[in-house]
Amino acid sequence: MFKLSKKLQALPAYLFLEMDKAKRKARAEGRDIIDLGIGDPDQPTPSNVIDALSQAARDPANHRYALDQGMPVLRLSIEAWYKRRFNVALNPDTEILPLIGSKEGIAHFPLAFLNPGDVSLIPDPCYPPYKGGTILAGGAVHLMPLLEKNNFLPDLKHIPFLARRKAKIIFVNYPNNPTNACASDEFYAELIDFAKRNKIIVISDLAYSEMSYDGYKPRSVLEFPGSRDLVIEFHSLSKTYNMTGWRIGWACGNAKLIAALAKVKSNIDSGIFSAIQLAGVAALATDQDFVSSMCQLYQKRRDILVGGLQSLGWKVIKPKATFYLWLKIPGNLDSISFAARLLKEADIVVTPGVGFGKYGEGYIRMALTMPEERIKEALQRLKKIS
Numbered sequence: 001m002f003k004l005s006k007k008l009q010a011l012p013a014y015l016f017l018e019m020d021k022a023k024r025k026a027r028a029e030g031r032d033i034i035d036l037g038i039g040d041p042d043q044p045t046p047s048n049v050i051d052a053l054s055q056a057a058r059d060p061a062n063h064r065y066a067l068d069q070g071m072p073v074l075r076l077s078i079e080a081w082y083k084r085r086f087n088v089a090l091n092p093d094t095e096i097l098p099l100i101g102s103k104e105g106i107a108h109f110p111l112a113f114l115n116p117g118d119v120s121l122i123p124d125p126c127y128p129p130y131k132g133g134t135i136l137a138g139g140a141v142h143l144m145p146l147l148e149k150n151n152f153l154p155d156l157k158h159i160p161f162l163a164r165r166k167a168k169i170i171f172v173n174y175p176n177n178p179t180n181a182c183a184s185d186e187f188y189a190e191l192i193d194f195a196k197r198n199k200i201i202v203i204s205d206l207a208y209s210e211m212s213y214d215g216y217k218p219r220s221v222l223e224f225p226g227s228r229d230l231v232i233e234f235h236s237l238s239k240t241y242n243m244t245g246w247r248i249g250w251a252c253g254n255a256k257l258i259a260a261l262a263k264v265k266s267n268i269d270s271g272i273f274s275a276i277q278l279a280g281v282a283a284l285a286t287d288q289d290f291v292s293s294m295c296q297l298y299q300k301r302r303d304i305l306v307g308g309l310q311s312l313g314w315k316v317i318k319p320k321a322t323f324y325l326w327l328k329i330p331g332n333l334d335s336i337s338f339a340a341r342l343l344k345e346a347d348i349v350v351t352p353g354v355g356f357g358k359y360g361e362g363y364i365r366m367a368l369t370m371p372e373e374r375i376k377e378a379l380q381r382l383k384k385i386s
């Protein structure tokens, strides 16, 4: 009787929910599933953050609507963190906006700038909300294939004239989910030049900036000259501080873009629970040793999984950042069939590449969010079926 809106009908199914269903069914059958599918840290949130939350939750001053654009103390912490980490100075009143997780801001941002017929330039494969947010805002998607031969960077020179003309937004995400690729300084300089010439807003998704290995340090697009005119950057506390369930992140960058997103949000949500904002302040003040120890943990797992897969004959690119392996599927099964085969024959969950877009076909993604023994067990099981 009630017909879904055209926008909702146009949205692809959210892959991770589908995967979760298959996984839960397998578990309900009593099978010992090793989940290398979803990128959700298995380690706990640091205890100073939990203490800050429990203390703040007891204070009635924090129980009311948090209607300001994020608590001033949180915006000041973000300002200090950015300065420390990237040597970029931000105005905490106009250039920083706390979010209920970065996904929330990323998905809502297109509502601020897209009219029907406007285009978002979106990498493919990609984190799904770039497409979802664009479609829900009534915009059109132009895909920029991320191909191995281009180091999984979009080929800006070959974006067709019409797409460039209609584009209002370009999404970039480095370190990248799902391909784990990292952007070079040359790419960011080219991106800013491209966006300036074509009057396009750059959305930089930096959710994985703190998870890097072998001495590599990802950069912010806001470090590059000219960026302040057209860049909005999205950050998350989710992966850095093992806080995926807490829902806190932020946007920063050009003041006009920040104000526009704040206006959209003021019509949709009523702020982040103040106690969680204060926990966010504690997270950003966490000793850097915590983040380093997480990186060491993932690096060790990475080396075990990469080494094990290579010894089974898989072609593996060793990631410099993120906690994902992006793996070319051995043989000629498509990614959904291959993932289904791993679940059926080895009780291993991986993410089929096509779930991130059509150019993800031929690949699967494995996440390093499982303890070492489980990764070793997964390798044993893969050996048995290969």
Ligand SMILES: Cc1ncc(COP(=O)(O)O)c(C=O)c1O
Pocket: 039, 100, 101, 102, 103, 104, 127, 173, 176, 177, 205, 207, 235, 236, 237, 238, 244, 248, 249
């Ligand atoms: C590339 C990328 N961006 C953003 C997010 C969203 O993070 P959150 O909404 O938890 O801040 C994720 C989560 O997986 C991600 O992979």
